[in-house]
Amino acid sequence: MLEFIVSMLRDFGLTDFELELSMRDDEKDKWIGSEEYWEHATGALRNVALATGLKLTEVPGEAAFYGPKIDLKTRDAIGRTWQLSTVQVDPNLPERFELEYTAPDGSKQRPIMIHRALFGSIERFFAILLEHHAGAFPAWLAPVQVVGIPVAGDFAPYLGEIVDRLRRHGVRAELDDSDDRMQKKIRNHTKAKVPFQLIAGGEDQAAGAVSFRFRDGRQDNGVPVDEAVTRILEAIESRAQV
Known part of the structure; x- marks a missing residue:
């Protein structure tokens, strides 16, 4: 489960993670269940956390009264740490609701509930993503992924066909055929x-091509339309930053 969570967050462009294992307090009146259960549950979470290879900090006294948990934290582009995901072990609710399942040997067993945020x-x-990327989302996540900008109004229909083609592939593409000058667009x-x-x-229309312009000001001129569509789709599919 932790591997899935880390993989998912990496798709959003987050890369710097660490884990916290919240353990029970030493005072018995602050938690329920047996010491055997707590040792087993805490040990299982510890092993799972260590298997990820991420930095692990153990924090006694921070567990919920009914079970230990792992919190995943990430560090954003300017070094701030944010707590995001949580995996919480809970034997209490299955006990209270008398939940059971039938094991392969036919016996009735009580499950352990796992809360996952x-x-x-x-x-x-x-909000964290906005600040981490400073608004420059990876292509797959950007609200508008492609915008077509004709050099002059005469070329809007040509770009409009390319935009429509991208839309048929599910790309969030728009054509800016406003009256603004090209440089303003x-x-x-x-x-x-x-x-x-x-x-x-x-020249692009005559050659069946387009020119790419990227957020950092780079430009790639004279790219054939088929290649341009492929490059855009591959960037979105790979969830790459461009």
Whole structure:
């Protein structure tokens, strides 16, 4: 489960993780269940955490009264640490609700419940992502992935066909056929941090090509349309930052 959580968060562009294992307090009146259960559950979580290879900090006294837990923390682009995911062991609720399952040998067994929070608050998670990426999301996550910018209005239909083709592949693509000058359009969409700007003029249309412009100002001219579509789809599929 921890491997899945880490893999999922990496898809969002987070890469720096550490774990905290919250353990029971020494005072018996602050937790329920047997010492045997606590030792077993804490040991199991510790082994799972160590198997990830991530830094692990053990924190006595921070567990819930009914079981130990692992918190996953991430460090953002400017070095701040955020607590995100939690895996919490809970034998209490299955006991209270008398939950049972039938084991392979036919015997009735009581399950252990695991509470899992992948993101915490989804609003807080996206706030963390916004700050981590400074708004420049990976292409797969960007609200607008591609915008077409014609050099002049005459080339809007040509770019419109390419935008429609991308949309048929599920790409969030738009055509900017507003009356703004081309340079203003480029400036606006660069500020909006759109991953791919596709620019086309007379030479591009004649060659069946487009020019890529990226958020950092780089430009790749004269890219055949088929290749351009493939590059965009591959960047989205691989969840790469561009």
